[in-house]
Amino acid sequence: MKDVLILGGAGFIGSNIARTLSMRGDARVTIADNFRRTGGRPDEVVASLQADHGVKVISGDFTAAAAYDTLPRFDDVYMLASVVGVDYVNSMPDQIIRMNTALILNTLEWLRDKGCARALFTSTSECYAGTVESFHCEVPTPETVPLTVSDVSHPRFTYAITKMLGESGFIHYGARLGFDSVIVRYHNVYGPRMGFKHVIPHLAQRFANSESPFKIYGHDQTRAFNYIDDAVAGTIAALEKGRSGEIYHIGDTDEITIETLVRHVGDLFGYRGEYENAPTYPGSVSRRCPDISKAREQIGYTPNTEWRDGVERTITWYREYLARNPALTESFYDNAPKGRRG
Numbered sequence: 273m274k275d276v277l278i279l280g281g282a283g284f285i286g287s288n289i290a291r292t293l294s295m296r297g298d299a300r301v302t303i304a305d306n307f308r309r310t311g312g313r314p315d316e317v318v319a320s321l322q323a324d325h326g327v328k329v330i331s332g333d334f335t336a337a338a339a340y341d342t343l344p345r346f347d348d349v350y351m352l353a354s355v356v357g358v359d360y361v362n363s364m365p366d367q368i369i370r371m372n373t374a375l376i377l378n379t380l381e382w383l384r385d386k387g388c389a390r391a392l393f394t395s396t397s398e399c400y401a402g403t404v405e406s407f408h409c410e411v412p413t414p415e416t417v418p419l420t421v422s423d424v425s426h427p428r429f430t431y432a433i434t435k436m437l438g439e440s441g442f443i444h445y446g447a448r449l450g451f452d453s454v455i456v457r458y459h460n461v462y463g464p465r466m467g468f469k470h471v472i473p474h475l476a477q478r479f480a481n482s483e484s485p486f487k488i489y490g491h492d493q494t495r496a497f498n499y500i501d502d503a504v505a506g507t508i509a510a511l512e513k514g515r516s517g518e519i520y521h522i523g524d525t526d527e528i529t530i531e532t533l534v535r536h537v538g539d540l541f542g543y544r545g546e547y548e549n550a551p552t553y554p555g556s557v558s559r560r561c562p563d564i565s566k567a568r569e570q571i572g573y574t575p576n577t578e579w580r581d582g583v584e585r586t587i588t589w590y591r592e593y594l595a596r597n598p599a600l601t602e603s604f605y606d607n608a609p610k611g612r613r614g
């Protein structure tokens with residue numbers, strides 16, 4: 273049995289990694305989180321990880337170095353703790369810099385002290401979104417693409433800048449200190465319980481509110497949506513089979529327009545009204561689709577969920593959630609939805 277730590281393990285992706293690893297039966301799984309995302313307290317998913325899967329839960333704000341004093345050495349460390357979401361990035365870019373940088377550097381300094389066998393850092397396609405926009409790089413995009421900060425003074429780049437630091441930090445600390453480190457760059461991961469700061473749940477909320485005419489923000493933009501089960505399989509494969517110091521694009525290759533997605537979600541809701549195209553929020557990349565051939569070859573990663581199936585499962589979950597919480601009064605899943613997505 274190996275000991276596995278998932279920092280940010282109460283979150284959307286982390287909780288699914290925790291469940292998958294604990295069900296496999298060859299790991300003792302610990303999650304560490306401050307439950308920022310679920311209103312400062314563990315939700316029923318975390319309770320189930322503890323009660324049904326024997327996952328150990330450590331509560332702490334890991335932007336403080338002292339929080340790491342409670343952690344023993346682990347064999348595998350998944351680093352997912354981060355403040356995530358376009359609204360946060362645009363409204364508090366200083367805090368994105370402070371919190372995400374502190375989480376990364378504290379984790380690396382703790383690894384300098386305690387060590388581990390293998391560590392994985394979770395990065396983002398946002399690191400190369402500037403390259404797509406400014407230099408029209410190839411799409412589907414491979415890991416070798418240069419990373420670009422098109423405008424250092426624009427708040428939206430703060431998130432990508434901290435993720436670039438994390439990529440470089442994990443690669444170099446690992447190489448110097450003798451632990452294996454692997455980076456994954458996610459591309460639009462979605463699924464049940466993903467929060468409300470993403471396009472698909474936001475659509476669910478807008479269709480549930482019977483918005484009409486239904487505005488399609490950024491209708492001609494494209495994305496390749498990556499279902500949570502595939503993202504989890506790719507993440508675990510990257511940590512366990514990835515080559516140290518390497519970056520892997522984890523995503524799907526079925527690139528669709530936002531309009532295609534919106535109309536499909538509308539069909540699932542039985543929407544019969546008008547649609548109206550509208551501009552998207554500034555700085556949103558026009559195309560996004562990863563080249564996953566490196567992940568296919570080196571870690572055996574294959575996304576298996578067709579986007580219509582994944583979207584239907586996700587929408588079903590959100591319809592039930594919204595029916596149970598019509599006013600969204602609870603400070604849950606990053607509070608009530610704000611801003612425009614899709």
Ligand SMILES: NC(=O)c1ccc[n+]([C@@H]2O[C@H](COP(=O)([O-])OP(=O)(O)OC[C@H]3O[C@@H](n4cnc5c(N)ncnc54)[C@H](O)[C@@H]3O)[C@@H](O)[C@H]2O)c1
Binds near residue numbers: 280304307332351459
């Ligand atoms: N979901 C995506 O499509 C996507 C895309 C690109 C990158 N990522 C990255 O993957 C990782 C996981 O994403 P997610 O969608 O599961 O996000 P999430 O917000 O659900 O999970 C992040 C977790 O980190 C925790 N956290 C935040 N600040 C903390 C602190 N100070 N101390 C301890 N825990 C703290 C949150 O409470 C949350 O549980 C993140 O690092 C994110 O940047 C996700």
